[in-house]
Amino acid sequence: MPELPEVEVVKRSLERNILNLVIKKVKINDTNLRYKVDKIGLSKLIGKKITKVRRRSKFLIFEIGKTYRMLVHLGMTGKFFFIDKNDNKFKTSFYYFLNYKKDQKHDRVIFILNKKQKLIYNDVRKFGFIKIYSSSLITKSQHLMHLGPEPLEKNWNFLYLKKYIIGKKRLIKNILMDQKCVSGLGNIYVNEILFLSEVKPFRKATKLKNFEIEKIIKFSKKILKNSIKLGGSTIKDFSSENGKKGFFQQYFKVYGRENQKCSNADCNLTIKRMVISNRATFFCKKCQK
Ligand SMILES: [Zn+2]
Structure with a gap:
């Protein structure tokens, strides 16, 4: 998708x-x-x-x-x-x-x-x-009216997310998938963001610490920017070739990696999979708190 x-x-x-x-x-x-x-x-x-x-x-x-x-x-x-x-x-x-x-x-x-x-x-x-x-x-338009901030814009920031999650008992993964909170983050990227932020997907949003909120903001911007750059560069010459380049699943650190070794070099656990709100969720028990 x-x-x-x-x-x-x-x-x-x-x-x-x-x-x-x-x-x-x-x-x-x-x-x-x-x-x-x-x-x-x-x-x-x-x-x-x-x-x-x-x-x-x-x-x-x-x-x-x-x-x-x-x-x-x-x-x-x-x-x-x-x-x-x-x-x-x-x-x-x-x-x-x-x-x-x-x-x-x-x-x-x-x-x-x-x-x-x-x-x-x-x-x-x-x-x-x-x-x-x-x-x-x-x-x-009903499709655009209720959208939260764009993750790459300045209004997606620490203060905004901190305020947004006050009193919210929902899981952080569901909050990040909610288009009213932030628009355009899908399942794959939310899994990756939470892995890099070292936050378990099933943590209650309201319990997040400030440094974790900071990391979520930072890594959401970083991952999206990198993916755009990488994706853009693979089709820069607008090649009509049927090349194998371009899919960057190979760069995913956690998504789709159930039972594979955690990508952090100093961790020897394997990635776990669970289902949250009907969506496949991947995480490392040790690296994510
Ligand atoms: Zn790990």
Whole structure:
């Protein structure tokens, strides 16, 4: 599932390739995404220029002309492909490979741009969605209205989190997964953040010590920044190669490493797995307090 760094890299790829292009035509192959694709809304984008692509949490917001905004969530398997004027296909992030044969049947919405360039929304499992808003109403979208601070922004800081957890008996892992507390941290990154912060995922939030809150803030920023940098660098040349590079599961210290040796050199325990609120949770009994 694409998380914040993956989506940020999509945003940066799109910024490099589709800004100031005009939508000439929209071809809808399948309307059954998480929410029904709005045919009329999409038809209003024809003839308009894509002026900006932004990211908020795991959402992409396309500014189209002065009047329209297109909100996209990639769900579990959503991805954008870019087709250049020579019909070369490119990926826009690092969480998937190109598969020329199989991809096509999952191309759900195709935006035909100037000079025969195309932007393709592809989604195997169809948990993603595309919604069209007027520019004045996008901030009132139910998806964006209740989001907490962006983890890479300054308002995600020690004082904010300290205040937020006062009196909260919920587990710290659930708090960090809650989009009202901080937006865009998914399961993988929360596992990693808590490992580096040396805090057990099932600690009650209200019991955290100041130095632990500091570490959670510090490592959430650090991990996300590193992942964006790493992910961005793997597709910097916008290679259409089906390379093996790019997945950085190999860099995860705790996620998916059940029964493997703890990544801390001076620890000889193995990583444990448990389920918290239906989500796989990994931790080291010794390194995390
Ligand atoms: Zn350990």
